[in-house]
Amino acid sequence: MESGLQNAYQEELARLELTIEEMDRHLAELRAIPPYTGPDLTEQVLESIRENKRHSLAQAGPEPYFGRLDFQEEGKPEPTPLYIGKFGVERADSPELLVVDWRAPVASLFYSFTGGTDKAAYESPDGTIDGLVYLKRNLVIRKQLLQRVVDTFDRSGDAMAVTDEFLLYRLGENKDNRLRDIVSTIQAEQDSIIRAGKNNALVIQGVAGSGKTTVALHRLAYLLYHYRNQVHAEKMIIFAPNRMFLDYISGVLPELGVGHIQQTTFADWALELLEHEVKLTDAAERLLFWFGNAADSPVMDDRAPGRIKGSVTYMNWLGRVVDAYEAQAAPQADFTPWERARLSQRTIREWYEVEYKHEPLMKRRERVLARIKRWMEMELDKVWEVHLKKEYKKKGSAKLRDYSKAWTAYSPFTFYKELFAESNSRPAWLTEEAHAYVPEPIRTATAALAKKKKVEPEDLAPLLYLRSRFIGIHGDLRFDHTVIDEAQDFSPFQVALLSLHTKNGSFSILGDLSQGIHAYQGVIDWKEFLSLFPEDQSAYFTLNRSYRSTMEIIYFANEVLKAGIAEPPALAVPVFRSGEPVAMVNTDEDGLIRKLTEEIAAHRAKGGNGTLAVLARSEERCRKLHERLQAAGCEVHLIIPGQQQYEGGVSVLPVYMAKGLEFDTALIVDVDSVNYAAAPQDAKLLYVGCTRALHELKLYYSSEPSPLIGGITGEFVQSF
Numbered sequence: 001m002e003s004g005l006q007n008a009y010q011e012e013l014a015r016l017e018l019t020i021e022e023m024d025r026h027l028a029e030l031r032a033i034p035p036y037t038g039p040d041l042t043e044q045v046l047e048s049i050r051e052n053k054r055h056s057l058a059q060a061g062p063e064p065y066f067g068r069l070d071f072q073e074e075g076k077p078e079p080t081p082l083y084i085g086k087f088g089v090e091r092a093d094s095p096e097l098l099v100v101d102w103r104a105p106v107a108s109l110f111y112s113f114t115g116g117t118d119k120a121a122y123e124s125p126d127g128t129i130d131g132l133v134y135l136k137r138n139l140v141i142r143k144q145l146l147q148r149v150v151d152t153f154d155r156s157g158d159a160m161a162v163t164d165e166f167l168l169y170r171l172g173e174n175k176d177n178r179l180r181d182i183v184s185t186i187q188a189e190q191d192s193i194i195r196a197g198k199n200n201a202l203v204i205q206g207v208a209g210s211g212k213t214t215v216a217l218h219r220l221a222y223l224l225y226h227y228r229n230q231v232h233a234e235k236m237i238i239f240a241p242n243r244m245f246l247d248y249i250s251g252v253l254p255e256l257g258v259g260h261i262q263q264t265t266f267a268d269w270a271l272e273l274l275e276h277e278v279k280l281t282d283a284a285e286r287l288l289f290w291f292g293n294a295a296d297s298p299v300m301d302d303r304a305p306g307r308i309k310g311s312v313t314y315m316n317w318l319g320r321v322v323d324a325y326e327a328q329a330a331p332q333a334d335f336t337p338w339e340r341a342r343l344s345q346r347t348i349r350e351w352y353e354v355e356y357k358h359e360p361l362m363k364r365r366e367r368v369l370a371r372i373k374r375w376m377e378m379e380l381d382k383v384w385e386v387h388l389k390k391e392y393k394k395k396g397s398a399k400l401r402d403y404s405k406a407w408t409a410y411s412p413f414t415f416y417k418e419l420f421a422e423s424n425s426r427p428a429w430l431t432e433e434a435h436a437y438v439p440e441p442i443r444t445a446t447a448a449l450a451k452k453k454k455v456e457p458e459d460l461a462p463l464l465y466l467r468s469r470f471i472g473i474h475g476d477l478r479f480d481h482t483v484i485d486e487a488q489d490f491s492p493f494q495v496a497l498l499s500l501h502t503k504n505g506s507f508s509i510l511g512d513l514s515q516g517i518h519a520y521q522g523v524i525d526w527k528e529f530l531s532l533f534p535e536d537q538s539a540y541f542t543l544n545r546s547y548r549s550t551m552e553i554i555y556f557a558n559e560v561l562k563a564g565i566a567e568p569p570a571l572a573v574p575v576f577r578s579g580e581p582v583a584m585v586n587t588d589e590d591g592l593i594r595k596l597t598e599e600i601a602a603h604r605a606k607g608g609n610g611t612l613a614v615l616a617r618s619e620e621r622c623r624k625l626h627e628r629l630q631a632a633g634c635e636v637h638l639i640i641p642g643q644q645q646y647e648g649g650v651s652v653l654p655v656y657m658a659k660g661l662e663f664d665t666a667l668i669v670d671v672d673s674v675n676y677a678a679a680p681q682d683a684k685l686l687y688v689g690c691t692r693a694l695h696e697l698k699l700y701y702s703s704e705p706s707p708l709i710g711g712i713t714g715e716f717v718q719s720f
């Protein structure tokens with residue numbers, strides 16, 4: 001170890017000892033105070049503060065901090081070392097900070113500072129604070145042991161830029177089966193997203209592996225810290241592509257000390273809100289239809305049902321249909337329960353159109369009917385003859401029943417179903433023109449499914465829109481912040497619908513158009529989302545650096561995109577981390593099984609809890625491979641749609657299920673011309689597959705390689 005480094009290590013060792021001592025003492029003192037359980041409000045508040053401190057100290061204990069920044073504030077005589085950790089820790093005897101929380105304003109310097117001798121600044125609650133950064137140091141502490149000290153910037157040294165040395169060390173590590181927090185190495189471009197203001201809809205285009213999911217989770221932790229009195233974890237929600245993915249990311253928030261955030265898929269959330277009145281069509285069939293193989297790929301453009309039903313135009317059409325229904329929903333007649341008792345249509349309309357206008361449609365119906373009933377009871381009170389009263393009561397009840405029947409009580413689904421009726425049986429409020437808006441094949445297909453109480457995923461946003469108009473959105477369904485991950489698979493209608501459920505347009509919408517493999521329903525241009533929000537309350541960010549994969553893999557994946565898409569939406573820029581060349585292997589089926597078995601054995605021989613994935617196009621193919629690998633004595637997990645948990649280790653799965661996940665090694669099979677054509681859809685699918693690999697990527701083909709890889713040459717690839 002060089003003497004400078006050795007000194008630094010000794011210095012940090014001493015500081016760590018002091019910190020741990022101080023923290024232990026503080027924690028012991030706090031634990032010695034018996035918890036207060038009495039009725040005094042002030043004592044309760046003090047107890048809750050003490051409890052928070054006990055919790056932070058206990059959580060921070062094993063790894064109290066990960067970074068040090070020496071900052072000299074303008075006007076101060078010398079730099080102060082700030083130690084930055086996941087949890088802020090105060091000294092026992094003063095409110096002075098022993099460790100600064102990574103989310104605190106001053107800690108932003110640790111992330112935003114990229115080097116140079118110029119002044120640096122951060123925004124504090126009292127305004128901008130200027131000063132000079134002298135040192136940026138990364139520290140690895142595990143179980144209270146100092147393992148590593150890396151200076152990524154030293155004002156007294158030669159290099160004036162912050163180096164990537166520590167980042168590369170972290171990226172080179174093998175991953176287990178969970179996504180991890182990145183607090184120690186958040187990059188400046190990621191930090192500006194994490195710390196963006198609350199009342200903004202952020203749309204983030206980030207290449208594969210640029211940290212979108214990770215950044216979104218850190219942003220939630222930041223918002224909870226910064227706006228602690230305005231946002232609540234249980235009123236935040238994350239939408240992710242599937243349950244298994246949610247399981248995969250489930251470790252990050254607890255690592256950041258955040259709990260209770262709702263995490264779901266759009267479909268699960270929607271079906272729940274619709275009280276399971278409908279079921280979704282079979283996912284396996286749907287996926288086979290779209291991902292079967294290149295030769296059978298259906299057209300995925302604006303004519304696809306998902307694109308039509310997911311558009312804002314469709315939402316506007318639905319809005320107009322509901323408006324038309326609203327205008328004539330109440331029966332167009334006076335209410336006459338018996339002779340000489342008459343409630344005029346004008347009065348009923350007044351109640352419906354003016355007094356209860358702010359209520360959702362079915363609530364209005366209930367209210368008007370209840371009011372008619374009350375009016376009828378008052379009219380009955382005026383009748384003195386007992387037998388007449390009895391007769392009128394009976395007649396009146398029957399009339400009210402007929403009246404309510406004539407005013408259909410719709411659920412979102414029963415109303416939606418009406419929109420797809422045959423032309424000759426369409427309801428009166430649906431004009432011929434409005435009825436003809438939906439193209440005939442889509443109308444008949446939707447009607448046929450609706451008969452079986454089934455819908456396609458693209459029907460869920462329309463159904464929820466109807467729910468918002470018919471039943472309304474109660475307070476507990478309005479979120480303080482909404483995260484949409486893999487947002488390229490969301491439609492504008494879905495996002496517009498979610499904005500009805502989200503306060504102040506507070507969104508983090510993250511995705512990658514190059515991974516838009518569900519283009520038959522998703523977004524094609526981010527402007528489709530941005531246009532849903534006022535310009536001054538939305539912001540667009542791009543993340544182009546990929547942190548996941550080696551340079552070789554990123555280079556290769558970019559070539560795949562370029563071979564299939566004339567103008568790829570965004571190409572990833574790798575961090576300077578080199579690994580093995582990408583391998584393209586020509587082999588027949590038996591050879592493939594043999595080679596996969598060897599790869600898996602070699603992977604296992606390395607020990608540890610690294611991950612390896614065999615990726616194929618369809619579920620059917622994965623099942624076969626799984627069977628053959630098992631028969632060859634290779635224990636592997638089969639991951640198919642519907643899977644709830646991600647086990648890690650070695651898995652076989654369809655590429656579309658691997659989206660969002662990552663593996664130390666990815667082995668992609670059947671990369672032949674029949675399976676992956678030189679078309680945008682196939683290029684995106686293969687790109688998703690390639691960018692799952694952190695360290696090693698191999699592609700296998702049997703006869704002719706896919707044109708997406710056939711032309712790739714150079715030092716980054718090797719053919720076998």
Ligand SMILES: Nc1ncnc2c1ncn2[C@@H]1O[C@H](COP(=O)(O)OP(=O)(O)OP(=O)(O)O)[C@@H](O)[C@H]1O
Pocket residue numbers: 167170171175179180181182185186187190206207208209210211212213214215512515547548659660661662691
């Ligand atoms: N600043 C960083 N420091 C260390 N690791 C990082 C950083 N940013 C991202 N990573 C790592 O890069 C990998 C990719 O991150 P993540 O899955 O969040 O990316 P993504 O953009 O959501 O990817 P994809 O679009 O492919 O799903 C993860 O292993 C993550 O830990």
